[in-house]
Amino acid sequence: MSFKIKSRIWIEQEDKEFLGEGKVQLLKAIEETGSLSQAAKSINISYKKAWHLMDAVNKSSKKPITVKSVGGKGGGGTSLTPYGKSLIGVFDEINKKCWDFLDIQLEKIKNL
Amino acid sequence: MSFKIKSRIWIEQEDKEFLGEGKVQLLKAIEETGSLSQAAKSINISYKKAWHLMDAVNKSSKKPITVKSVGGKGGGGTSLTPYGKSLIGVFDEINKKCWDFLDIQLEKIKNL
DNA sequence: ATGCGCTATATTTGTGTGGATATAACGAAA
DNA sequence: TTTCGTTATATCCACACAAATATAGCGCAT
Numbered sequence A, B: 001m002s003f004k005i006k007s008r009i010w011i012e013q014e015d016k017e018f019l020g021e022g023k024v025q026l027l028k029a030i031e032e033t034g035s036l037s038q039a040a041k042s043i044n045i046s047y048k049k050a051w052h053l054m055d056a057v058n059k060s061s062k063k064p065i066t067v068k069s070v071g072g073k074g075g076g077g078t079s080l081t082p083y084g085k086s087l088i089g090v091f092d093e094i095n096k097k098c099w100d101f102l103d104i105q106l107e108k109i110k111n112l
Numbered sequence C: 001a002t003g004c005g006c007t008a009t010a011t012t013t014g015t016g017t018g019g020a021t022a023t024a025a026c027g028a029a030a
Numbered sequence D: 001t002t003t004c005g006t007t008a009t010a011t012c013c014a015c016a017c018a019a020a021t022a023t024a025g026c027g028c029a030t
Helices: A021-033 A036-042 A047-060 A082-108 B021-033 B036-042 B047-060 B082-108
Strands: A003-013 A016-019 A066-070 A076-080 B003-013 B016-019 B066-070 B076-080
Touching (some): A003 A021, A003 B082, A016 A047, A021 A036, A021 A076, A047 A066, A082 B003, B003 B082, B016 B047, B021 B036, B021 B047, B021 B082, B047 B066
Antiparallel strands (some): A066 A076, B066 B076
C-alpha cells in the first residue's frame, strides 16, 4: 500500500514542553556554529524565534543547558553545556528508536 | 526527574498526511453519532473543519472510508465503511504500542 | 575612543488558520 | 408541497503567531 508512518516526540516537564524536535535542531545548530544568531541562520528561522526557543528551554530546565558570552572578541557567542549535549544525544537516540519501532509495526500489518 | 515523553504519529501516502490523530478522532465520532455534523459537535470542532478533515481523508484514500446519504428521514448522515473502521483500529493499536514503547525507553535513561 | 558582532527586547507589520454566518440542495415523511 | 436535519460550500472576519524592523548594551581588539 506504500504507506509511511511518521512521528514527532517531545519531552514534557510539569505538563509543559521541555524539549521537542525544533529545540533539539536549534541546540544542534548552536553546537555547530557557537552562536545563536548563526544557528538561527543555518536552520532558516528568525533570530527572534530562535531566541524564544532557547529561552524556553533554559527557563524550563533546572540545570543549565547553554552558556553565553556577550561582547568581546567576535561579539560573544552561545555554546552548550555537557548536560545540554547529553540531552540532545538522548533525544536523538529515543527518536531514532521510535522511528524504527514504528516501521516494524507498520510492516506487521501490511494486510489492511 | 519527572520527565514525561509524548508523541504524535501519522500515516502518509505519497508524502501527504493520510491519517492523523485528529482525523481518527473525527472518524470515531462519526462512527458513534452516524453524522458528520453531530460528530463535529461531539468533539467541539466546527462543521467546516470537520468537513475539510473528512474531505481530505476521502480524497487521499483509494478505498472509500465513509459513506454518506443526503436528504431523507433525519436529513441523511455519514457512516464508516468496514475499511474505515479497520483503519482506526490499526491506528489506535500502533499508537498505543508507540506510547508504551516510549515510556519504556524513558525508564531506561533515568540517569541523565 | 571607536568598531564590531553578538545577545536582548520592543514594536510594528503580515499572514494563514479557524470561526461565524449565510445559503443551497437533497429526499423521505407527513 | 411543506417541513426537517442533514451534507455541501462560499464569504467575511478575528485572532494568534511569525516575520520584519528598530534599538540598545556588552566587552575585547585595534
